[in-house]
Amino acid sequence: MTQTAPELLVGASSDFLKRFSPFDRMEPEALAFLAERATLGFHPRGSAILTPEMGHPRHFYIVQRGKVQARQQGPATVTEYTALTLGPGECFPIGAVSAQRPSTNTYLAVDDSFVFQISVEEFIELMRISPVFHLFCTQYIASLLNQSRQQLQTTFAQRAAEQQTMTTPLGELVKQAPAWVSPDTPTRAALEKMAELRIGCIVVADEEEHPVGVLTQSDLLPRVVLPAFDLARPIEEVMTPAPRVLPASASAYEAALEMATHGVRHLLVVDVEGRLCGVVSERDLFSLQRLSLRQVRASIEHAGDIEALQRAATDIRALALNLIAQGVGAEQLTRFISALNDALTQRIITLALERHDLYGIDYAWLAFGSEGRHEQTLSTDQDNGLIFVCPELMDKEPLKLRLLEFAREVNDDLAACGFPLCKGNIMASNPDLCLTPEEWRQRFGRWISEPDPQALLNASIFFDFRVLYGNRLLGDQLQGWLNKNARANSAFQRLLAVNAMQVAPPLGRLRDFVVEDDGTLDLKKFGTRLFVDAARIFALRTGVSASGTVQRLRQSAVRMGISNEEVSAIVDGFHFIQLLRLRAQHLETEHDAPGDNRINPDRLNELDRRILKEAFRQARKLQSRLRLDYQL
């Protein structure tokens, strides 16, 4: 059988395409359709094939030979997004062509490149006739989530590495000006100085600040105390002469090696001229090593005062950074932050109880809002309250006063550890939030039966509660009562749904995202909140008692007959926005700016932008479900 010229050339294109995924799996008719319509163009090195300014792309491209680089448009990105290079068989712009929007990337030929192209109409037809290609394009968008996480990992790994590796120069580790004395200083004066400064080591240096000796705590027993050394005599007679020094440019690793080799706990750090610039102790080096969850937890549990807990709170943040670096997802991350914050709060309460005798009182410390949902991020206000039982024959007011005094101290201590006091005064020290079970039920009941806007707002904070300390049963009983009453009241649920629908996902008709004047959008208000609100309604409706959004979604979905895949997509969307929040908060708190939930989508990399868009679409899905269910 002979072939015409078009048949031969189409066959050649098709043979080429078949060498690459997904064309190798494509249905024969679909591949023929593509090969017949793909025209070949040439793009000299350095020329732009597609840019955002070109508006809606008119073609879909497949690289035949050469190299095309996808570069993100816009200013510096939050994560360092390495430009993506596309080689033979790779195609672009999948997202922009599928979504019929301008590309967010600039596609540049970095080598002389031959590139096949088909029109957008042909692309859409190909999607229609080829399930394989359709799957490839949709999965491509989904696979971005994974890629994004990997990128995140790299970025943070680098950051974490910079922060605390053993390659840190000693000069950077030395924080305090060194304490030193001259060789003729009476030993007593030197020891007094050590005691005063609470240091384990004193340096002896000459007039030019060149160290000539050192005396450490461990030298005292054998050299001073036991021999009954005359403390009036100069320190140069008991010091260790010619102490070990390292230049400020030496690494922490070298210091550790030096310490291990010579069995010393302190090393002197000197500048290029041999002048003393500091002392590095073994402990300084230890703190460089990665904090472990166990260590932080142990340090919380053994903390004897607020200062120790403050350090632990700092460690929690540092550890969170490490975990992001290790690629831990938002779910585990928030759960772990929540667990450590719980431990911290519990320790604060335990310490406060040493000064406040609540023995014999039946009470529980409640966490509300994000803390109640186990969804704390790194900058969460306090939202807490107390529930207590007033025994018969006992006066309630004096009891309550004792509890409030205790609560005030706990609130202040929490604030000292980095949990800002709640601006809305949703705190246990507020007499309005230190209530007996009957009082809580009355209050919840009133919100349910008279759901004015304030009541609905309250419900969105207080209905997500859990017991953090004290008698768990009090919380469980309240939860059981709440579920029974809210479940029975569909009018209340409906109003909650109306309320939840007031904020729509910030997806634009023309632009990707609806942003505020400064170009940012609030990931909490327009992002996670949409998921949280919907999950709460689902939970109340189906009688799910979990307080976490993901558990609520998963458990209520089973009862509502929502498929597993559908829920997973929703949960992924929720987690992604949480991760972005955590990341933004992290980067900001590192720059000492107050952490908030705003991000500028233009500054996200292309990948994250697309996933964020997809996440918002999931929120929209949730809302349409609510709209349908409550006929709004």
Add this chain to the structure above:
Amino acid sequence: MNWLGRFLPGQSAPAPGEAFERWRALPEAELGRPHSDTRYVVVNTEASGLDTEHDRLLAVAAIAVDGGLLNPLDSYHAALEPDPAAALGGLLAFAGKAPLVVFGAAFHRNMLEAAWRQWLGDAPEFTWLDLYWLMPAVFEPGPDGPSRLAQWMKAMDVETFQRHHALGDAWAIAQLFLALQGHATARGAATPRALGELERTRRKLASRA
């Protein structure tokens, strides 16, 4: 008969003179338009040998480069046997008055013009562009650089599905021409006419050297 057989696009081949007349009636190509607005036709031949005097033309192939794009459907291939007039007339119909691009005009142009004269009675006046001269003029590869087709293909990393086949080589030449358009435009040779002038300058330079 050649294993390739014959690949005639039309059903009935016009009489030799008729094909020629039809071609003559077409409007002249505009040589001052940019590449992106011009239809070039890359032509290539396959012969029994390399001697234009004694060897026979076996097959002809053509691929259009239209608006800077190679469209596989816009292509032509025909063996001379059994109906040389139809094969050559078909090529005329396919090419129209488009500027013709060859690699090595000395051979392919001569072979084609001789065949046209023999079978259609006359050789039409085309605008010819020869990549043999144009490639070095645009890419300036230096004295030890590529000159033959295989060398240029290697240098430009261009492949084809079958070498030494009229259409297979035409496919490679068409890709070289695509690349040439891109680079020539950057150097100011943005029209067929400008390419023609570039080629003439290059030939003159070569004859002086």
